[in-house]
Amino acid sequence: MNTYYKKLLILKSIEFTDNQFELALKKAGYEITTAVNVEVVLERIASQKVDLIICPRKLNGESGFSIFKRLRPYLLTTAVPFFLFLQKYDEKDIMIGLEMGIDNFIFKPIDIDSVIRKVDRAFYKRTELNVFTLKHFKKYFSKSDVPMFFLEGNQVACVNEAFKKLVKRKSEDMENQRFDWLFSIANYEKNEYHYRQFVNGVTEICKLKEVTCCSTNGVKYNINLHRGNQFDIRSAFAEILPLNNDFAKVDSKSDEKEALSRLDIAKEKYGLTKRELEVFHLSANGLTVKELAAELKISERTIEKHRANIRRKTQTRSILETMWVIDSNH
Structure with missing residues (x-):
């Protein structure tokens, strides 16, 4: 089991108050917290204190489908899986949930081993879908003549050989440096807005224009940022396109x-x-x-x-x- 992601939030209702279920999940290594309303869930998502949500079919008179719909914009940008608890196996409810995008379902009688497998798969999926880990991309990254780097949060995590040649600096001079220290995006008025959209998960691609690097004496670049992992808005890949030189003069x-x-x-x-x-x-x-x-x-x-x-x-x-x-x- 991936122990990094372990915080489960269970929404409590009259139909879903199984303490044995919670104890079994705790025994399996998960940290369990509970809530009785959606506002608490939003607070936990915003503060990154939840990695998976289990919601009952009904909560305070509201359906679990309605709750999912309210939470969906936040779940998409934070990659938090959402499980719906049903009193019994209901094919129609499951079909509706799958169409909406609900990740999985739990129903009575509860099979705790099955639940743990579902939870583990949900967490594994979050790490599995990172396109940057694929072999063909790693080869593309290392061999490409296009200067490239990875971002983790606001820090440059890794650069390729073409990038080092372009800025004439060693890897250790750039890696672990803040993006806003290494580059200035203030030359183009819309850059800051577009970059803010990107880091908050609003867009998957961000194009920054006329960016300068602190080590290249005012030479300007265009930088294209891509998000390769839909389950991690902090992870990003960037291509640098220098302006006003032969590299940028593409017919x-x-x-x-x-x-x-x-x-x-x-x-x-x-x-x-x-x-x-x-x-x-x-x-x-x-x-x-x-x-x-x-x-x-x-x-x-x-x-x-x-x-x-x-x-x-x-x-x-x-x-x-x-x-x-x-x-x-x-």
Whole structure:
């Protein structure tokens, strides 16, 4: 079991007051806290004092589905799994919950070993889906001519060789340094707002313009930030695109050819439909689900379905990983 994630919050109700259940979870190594209203849950999520929530089918006259819907925006940005407790196995309730995005279900009679396995899987999933740990990405990162680095929170965690050559500094001079110490983003007025959106999990991609690095005498760069792990808003990957030099002078026809090549591969090798190709192309250019829906004049739910189909056909777990897999076929 992953012992790092261990704090379980159980919402208490008349139907869900099984002390033996709580004792069994404590014995399994989990830290258990309880609450009787949603406001307490929000406080715990905000203060990072909860790693998984178990909610009853009814709480203070409100359904567990309604509670999940209220909590969902916070759960998505903090990656906290949500389990629904049912008095009995109910196929319709489970189908509704799965469609909404509820992670799992517990129902009577309670099988504590089964519950522990479900909880363990939920925690493992949070660490498993980090695209940055995949072999093909590690190779891409180390061998690429594009300067790149990782962020953990606001600190530079790792840089590649191309980045070290660009700024003419050693790894130890940059790693563990604060991003806002190493780079200044004040040259472009919208940078601070976009970066704040990104670090708070509002967007998965952030483009910072005309950024300067403290070691390059005012040379300006564009920095593209990507979030590779949907379950960890602190983890990010960055590409540095220097301005006003040969590295940045990419002919527009070359850009179009590269994009065409990527779409051709997506169509021929992975069988993406015309609409899926549109969604993939715009996603690769950094558009959010909301922006995609507005651009293509379809619902956000339809966009999500197309993105899910793209991931299924390419056997990837994020659009970012899809880009790398397809690019590796160039």
